[in-house]
Each structure stands twice: as C-alpha cells, then as structure tokens.
Amino acid sequence: MKRLWIVIALALLVLAGCSSNTANAKRPTDGEGLYKFSCLSCHGENLEGAAGPPIINMGSKYSEEEILKLLNDGVGMMPGGQLSEVEAKTVTKWLLEK
Structure with a gap:
C-alpha cells in the first residue's frame, strides 16, 4: 500500500511539473x-529528457503527422492539447529539424 501512495505522489509531481500555470504569461x-514554454520542464532544455523521455531526432523516428498526433492527443503520462493546432504544427516542424 505504501508503494502505491509513493507512485501516486510521484505521478502527481510529474503532472504538476509538466503543466505549468501559464495562462497569464505571453505565449x-x-x-x-x-x-x-510548454515542453521543456518534462523533456529537458536540450531535448535530453527529464520527467519525460528524450525527444531528440524525432524526425528519424516519426513522420510529421505522427509527431503532430502525439502533441495533440498525448501519450502515456504526456497530456495532449497543451498547444493550439497552429502551435502544435509550429513545434512539430521545429522538432523535425532537431
């Protein structure tokens, strides 16, 4: 039972770190x-991963459509919908260059 509470607490910390209160900040x-603005806290400053997995060389692993789907829908503990459709397309194109 203690292990379950530890897992729940860690999951809440990860989710809190990945979603920041940025509603009033200039995007x-x-x-x-x-x-x-939206991804660094989980994926690291150099795409090396932190609370989330590394995302370097995404273009060699996924197509543009697949990356866009990941950003829009989320996967695993990564929430979807953190970016608008236009923002998701912009980040997708940027990730393809990394």
Missing part, C-alpha cells in the same frame, strides 16, 4: 519558444 509563437 511565444516560434517553435523553440513554444517548446521552452
């Missing part, structure tokens, strides 16, 4: 800025 419009 960037470029891919790198949007990544830093």
Whole structure:
C-alpha cells in the first residue's frame, strides 16, 4: 500500500511539473519558444529528457503527422492539447529539424 501512495505522489509531481500555470504569461509563437514554454520542464532544455523521455531526432523516428498526433492527443503520462493546432504544427516542424 505504501508503494502505491509513493507512485501516486510521484505521478502527481510529474503532472504538476509538466503543466505549468501559464495562462497569464505571453505565449511565444516560434517553435523553440513554444517548446521552452510548454515542453521543456518534462523533456529537458536540450531535448535530453527529464520527467519525460528524450525527444531528440524525432524526425528519424516519426513522420510529421505522427509527431503532430502525439502533441495533440498525448501519450502515456504526456497530456495532449497543451498547444493550439497552429502551435502544435509550429513545434512539430521545429522538432523535425532537431
């Protein structure tokens, strides 16, 4: 039972770190800025991973459509819908260059 509470607490910490209260902050419009604004806390400053997995070389693993779907729908503990459709497309194109 103690292990279950530890897992739940860690999951809540990860989710809290990945979703920040940025409603009042000015949102960037470029891919790198949007990544830093919405994704960096989980995927690291250099895409190396942190609470979330590394996402370097995404273009060698996924198509543009697949990356866009991941951003829009989420996967595993990564929530979807953190970016608007336009923002998700911008970040997708930026990730394909990394």
